[in-house]
Amino acid sequence: MRYKRIVSSLLAAGLLAAVTLTGCGAPDEETVLSKDVVKVGCKNDVPNFGLMNIDTREFEGFEIDVAREVCRRIYGDDVKVEFEAVTAKTRGPLLETGELDMVAATFTITDERKETYNFTQPYYTDHVKLMVKKSAGFTDFKSLDGKTIGVSQSATTEQSLQEAADEAGISLKFSGYSSYPEIKAALDSGRVDCFSVDGSILSGYLNDSLILLPDEFAPQEYGIAIAKRNNKLAAKADEAISEMKQDGELEKLMERWGLTQ
Amino acid sequence: MSAFSAQKWEKLFQNIDLFIQGFGTTLYIVLLGLLLSLVLGAIFGVISTSHNKVLRGIARVYVEFFQNTPLLVQIFFLYNALPYVGVFIPVKTIGIVGVGIYHGAYMAEIVRTGIEATPKGQRDAADSQGFSYVQTMLYIILPQALKVMLPPLTNVAANLIKNTSILAIIAGGDLMYQADSFASSTLAYGPAYVVVGILYFIICFPLARLSGYLERKFGATPKPKDYTALLSAYGMGKGAAK
Amino acid sequence: MNELMNAFESVFTRSNIFYMFRGLGVTLYVALISVILSIIFGTILALFRAYGNKFLKGFSVAYIELFRNTPNLLWVLAIRFMVRMPEPFDAPMYSGILAFTLFTSAVMAEIVRGGLNSVHAGQFEAAYSQGFNFFQTMVFIILPQCYKAIVPAMLSQVITVIKDTSFLAQVAIEEFFNNSKWIMSAQIDSTVNQSMRVFIIFGFVALVYFIINFTLSCIVRNSRKKQEA
Numbered sequence: 001m002r003y004k005r006i007v008s009s010l011l012a013a014g015l016l017a018a019v020t021l022t023g024c025g026a027p028d029e030e031t032v033l034s035k036d037v038v039k040v041g042c043k044n045d046v047p048n049f050g051l052m053n054i055d056t057r058e059f060e061g062f063e064i065d066v067a068r069e070v071c072r073r074i075y076g077d078d079v080k081v082e083f084e085a086v087t088a089k090t091r092g093p094l095l096e097t098g099e100l101d102m103v104a105a106t107f108t109i110t111d112e113r114k115e116t117y118n119f120t121q122p123y124y125t126d127h128v129k130l131m132v133k134k135s136a137g138f139t140d141f142k143s144l145d146g147k148t149i150g151v152s153q154s155a156t157t158e159q160s161l162q163e164a165a166d167e168a169g170i171s172l173k174f175s176g177y178s179s180y181p182e183i184k185a186a187l188d189s190g191r192v193d194c195f196s197v198d199g200s201i202l203s204g205y206l207n208d209s210l211i212l213l214p215d216e217f218a219p220q221e222y223g224i225a226i227a228k229r230n231n232k233l234a235a236k237a238d239e240a241i242s243e244m245k246q247d248g249e250l251e252k253l254m255e256r257w258g259l260t261q
Numbered sequence: 262m263s264a265f266s267a268q269k270w271e272k273l274f275q276n277i278d279l280f281i282q283g284f285g286t287t288l289y290i291v292l293l294g295l296l297l298s299l300v301l302g303a304i305f306g307v308i309s310t311s312h313n314k315v316l317r318g319i320a321r322v323y324v325e326f327f328q329n330t331p332l333l334v335q336i337f338f339l340y341n342a343l344p345y346v347g348v349f350i351p352v353k354t355i356g357i358v359g360v361g362i363y364h365g366a367y368m369a370e371i372v373r374t375g376i377e378a379t380p381k382g383q384r385d386a387a388d389s390q391g392f393s394y395v396q397t398m399l400y401i402i403l404p405q406a407l408k409v410m411l412p413p414l415t416n417v418a419a420n421l422i423k424n425t426s427i428l429a430i431i432a433g434g435d436l437m438y439q440a441d442s443f444a445s446s447t448l449a450y451g452p453a454y455v456v457v458g459i460l461y462f463i464i465c466f467p468l469a470r471l472s473g474y475l476e477r478k479f480g481a482t483p484k485p486k487d488y489t490a491l492l493s494a495y496g497m498g499k500g501a502a503k
Numbered sequence: 504m505n506e507l508m509n510a511f512e513s514v515f516t517r518s519n520i521f522y523m524f525r526g527l528g529v530t531l532y533v534a535l536i537s538v539i540l541s542i543i544f545g546t547i548l549a550l551f552r553a554y555g556n557k558f559l560k561g562f563s564v565a566y567i568e569l570f571r572n573t574p575n576l577l578w579v580l581a582i583r584f585m586v587r588m589p590e591p592f593d594a595p596m597y598s599g600i601l602a603f604t605l606f607t608s609a610v611m612a613e614i615v616r617g618g619l620n621s622v623h624a625g626q627f628e629a630a631y632s633q634g635f636n637f638f639q640t641m642v643f644i645i646l647p648q649c650y651k652a653i654v655p656a657m658l659s660q661v662i663t664v665i666k667d668t669s670f671l672a673q674v675a676i677e678e679f680f681n682n683s684k685w686i687m688s689a690q691i692d693s694t695v696n697q698s699m700r701v702f703i704i705f706g707f708v709a710l711v712y713f714i715i716n717f718t719l720s721c722i723v724r725n726s727r728k729k730q731e732a
Contacts, residue, residue: 045685054522084595087675089445093584099593116448154445175432176442178673181688186432188688188697189344205688329716330709331666334680338705345698419571426574430673437576444584454581458573465572 032101032230037080040067041094041103044085045180047204048257049106052085059083062257063222066123066241067104069249070224073240074233087179088155092117095227102237106198108156108220118234120241122221123250124259128160129199130213131206136193141215145170150183150192152176157196160218180205200259269449273456276443283439284460290356290425290435291464295418297361298368302414305365306372307398320369327366332424335359340431356428356435364421371413375406415472422465436460510699514707519686526682527711533596533678534665537603541664542657544604545611550641552612553619563612570609576670578602583674596678599671607664614656618649658723662716683708 042063043050050061064083071081086094086105094100095117106126109119130149132138138147141164151157153176165172175192177183184205187195194213195202198220202212224241226234244250273280309320327335336359339350350358379402387397429437436457444453551563570578582602583595622645630640650657672681687704 055518085675085677090583090675092448093450097585097587099587153442158446176438176445177432178430179675179684181684182430184688185341185684185701188701189341190349191340191344191431325717325720326713329662329666329713329720331669331680331712333666333669333672334705334708334712337684338709342698342701342705345701423574426576427670429576437574441580450581450584454577454585458577461574461577462569462572466568469568469572 029230029232032233033074033236035075035101036078037082038071038075038102039082039084039100040071041086041091041100041105042067042083043087043105043201045204046106046201048259049200050104051204059085062124062253062259063104063106065253065256066244066250067102067224069244069253070102070104070120070237070240073243074236088152089178091225092154095225098227101226101230101233103225104222106201106220106222107225108198109223110156113225116228118226118228118231119223120226120234120238122223123241123244124222124254126198126200126220126222127216128157128196128218128220129202129216131187131195131202131210132193132213133187134209134211138194138213140213142168142170144172144194146173147193148173148175148191149194149196150175150177150186151196152180152183153178155197156218156220157198161196164217269447270452272447272449273443273452276447279439279443280436280456280460283434283436284464286353286428286434287425287436287464290353290360290428291422293357294360294364294421294425297357298364298417298421299414301362301365302368302372303403305369306376309369309373310376311394320373324366324369327363328370332359332363333427333430335363336427336431352428352431352433355431356425356433359427360421360424363424364417367417367420368414371410371417372406375410376402378409379405412472412476415468415475419465419468419472422468423461426461506696507699509694510696510703513695514686514700514703523679523682523686523707526677526679529596529676530665530668530678530680531715533599533603533668533671533676534661536600537607538657538661538664540600540604541607541611541660544608546615546646548608548612549615549619552616554637567609567612570606571613575603575606575667576673578606579670579674583676595674595676596671599668599674599676599678603664603667607660610660611657614653614660615649617656618653619645621652622648655723655727658719658726662719665716665719666712679711680708 042059042061044052044059046061048061050059050063052059067083068081071079084094084100086100086103088105091100091103091105091107092113095103107113107119109122113119130141130144132144138144149158149161149172151161151174158174158176161172161174175186177186180197180201183192183195183197186192187210195205199212199216206212224237226237241250305320305323308316309324311317336355339355339359340352343350376398383401383405384397387401392401425435426437428435429441432438440453440457444450548563548566551559552567555563579599579602582605583598586598586601587593588597588601626644626648627640630644635644668678669680671678672684675681683704687701
């Protein structure tokens with residue numbers, strides 16, 4: 001009787017898993033190209049890139065503008081672009097399940113990620129930086145030996161820092177959190193000694209008592225991410241970015257948000 | 262790459278030591294947390310039946326506060342707010358203290374109900390024999406109340422085990438955190454969640470069986486034994502007449 | 504004192520208050536819908552378990568055991584990251600509702616089972632003797648008594664669901680706790696005392712949850728007193 005229960009429970013688990021696999025299907029390649037409403041994932045807490053204005057409930061930032069322009073070039077002027085807030089953790093899975101058609105959310109292109117997602121060519125390059133309390137007295141990367149770094153789960157930060165640490169011969173501890181506000185809270189309360197992520201994101205949390213260490217790591221190239229199965233859409237998006245680079249539109253948008261490289 | 266592809270399973274088995282570490286941490290927190298909650302539950306449960314109004318009030322405040330605020334808020338408070346006043350509790354201890362105090366409130370209510378369910382005559386009889394309040398509780402009341410309290414207590418214990426997963430949110434190194442961390446960095450969500458589900462199941466299931474056994478042995482609710490005979494009259498259940 | 508007022512003002516700006524209460528709306532909405540759906544499915548599961556044939560009984564037991572032995576947080580994460588909600592339910596909060604419904608249905612099923620057990624066997628006999636069929640017996644005689652008996656346990660579960668919606672912050676659903684955390688870490692100039700801000704926000708969050716849940720539990724207590732009277 002006991003084994004029957006165990007087996008039937010595991011069977012139920014298997015069933016549930018199978019349902020998530022096969023059921024809830026995502027739209028195919030062609031349908032995705034002829035939508036009226038495109039859903040784009042973006043950040044809601046990175047000033048100048050993707051920030052939500054809590055009064056107007058609208059998203060504002062460089063990536064919002066880039067995504068709008070790309071959609072306009074692919075789908076025509078009548079397209080409606082709906083933005084949804086994502087974190088580093090949720091942006092990937094939501095693309096895979098098909099809830100989002102595109103993601104423009106400080107998503108760094110890496111070879112490993114390219115296996116799972118389609119990326120356009122980069123539209124911006126940033127670097128991983130380190131933010132610490134002024135009062136802690138850290139001077140540079142090496143002074144963080146043995147300390148705890150707060151990183152966002154599913155971001156490239158941990159890997160980049162670990163590689164740099166190995167090279168410099170120091171050891172680091174990492175604590176992963178699911179959103180930036182949590183890492184900031186952990187830094188403030190002293191649970192982590194350093195908050196590390198892309199510099200542009202850190203700028204949204206910088207204040208008088210915090211300081212960015214001079215080191216910068218691993219150039220982070222941001223691209224628009226699209227689900228692996230939507231190759232046609234990915235190709236078109238890439239084309240759009242190409243065009244925007246050539247006709248100066250990208251440069252204009254960067255200037256608008258004060259992000260000239 | 263589907264959600265359950267072979268590569269993802271491979272990555273999981275390469276990193277199985279993370280899961281095992283998490284499993285161990287969860288067990289540690291579960292055991293100590295259970296102990297703490299039982300102790301707190303017993304103490305506050307007994308206090309809430311005392312004749313002293315102040316003591317009863319304290320127990321009331323404890324129970325009401327911790328039962329009506331989310332565990333997550335309490336844990337976050339311990340983790341991110343207390344350091345500002347200089348109280349720095351290590352993460353695993355926060356896990357133990359957090360779930361211990363929270364579930365202790367539930368256990369206190371169960372203990373109180375159990376004590377109040379024992380016939381009042383018992384206390385008078387013990388009094389007449391010269392037992393002190395504490396002695397009455399320990400030797401007379403609680404042993405009898407235990408029968409009534411055990412099934413709901415095991416229920417609370419099961420919830421405690423599941424609630425330790427909250428440590429994932431404060432980078433606590435428990436099973437859920439390891440699985441979640443692993444899943445986010447390798448994108449192997451499917452296998453990670455299935456394995457974690459199975460591991461939690463392994464921890465919880467013995468307790469569920471114990472609870473079922475206790476319910477059958479000590480359960481006060483009447484069992485509908487007559488139903489089966491009636492069911493066959495309706496043409497359902499075992500031995501149904503067509 | 505001045506510092507305290509300063510911190511207070513920086514937390515309770517008009518937009519912050521609106522943002523937090525918006526989150527509270529999401530919290531209560533998710534909790535309410537999840538509970539209603541769980542009561543329905545929980546009842547169905549309990550009936551399958553008590554009166555179903557081998558297959559339905561097995562399914563029900565397997566379902567209940569599965570969800571009672573795994574954490575709620577696991578399902579919140581798994582469903583948010585792996586399941587695509589069909590239109591028009593594709594706002595993020597619906598995946599939260601789905602996760603909570605699946606999980607809480609198992610709990611409700613057990614509560615309903617307890618309620619069914621507490622209804623006297625004689626009720627069935629009486630109903631049958633009056634010519635009610637199974638469906639009628641259930642709907643008009645048994646279930647009403649069952650629900651009356653389990654109202655305290657159900658309301659207790661409602662309170663638990665309201666508290667557990669704080670998990671949804673993990674998957675970027677904008678409910679009350681999530682929004683409060685956002686405000687806690689928002690950029691402010693350093694003239695404001697950060698530690699005061701943090702305590703004020705925690706205090707406020709705890710207070711709001713407490714008021715809502717305490718009110719509900721008082722209702723539970725009053726209804727229990729009325730029952731016993």
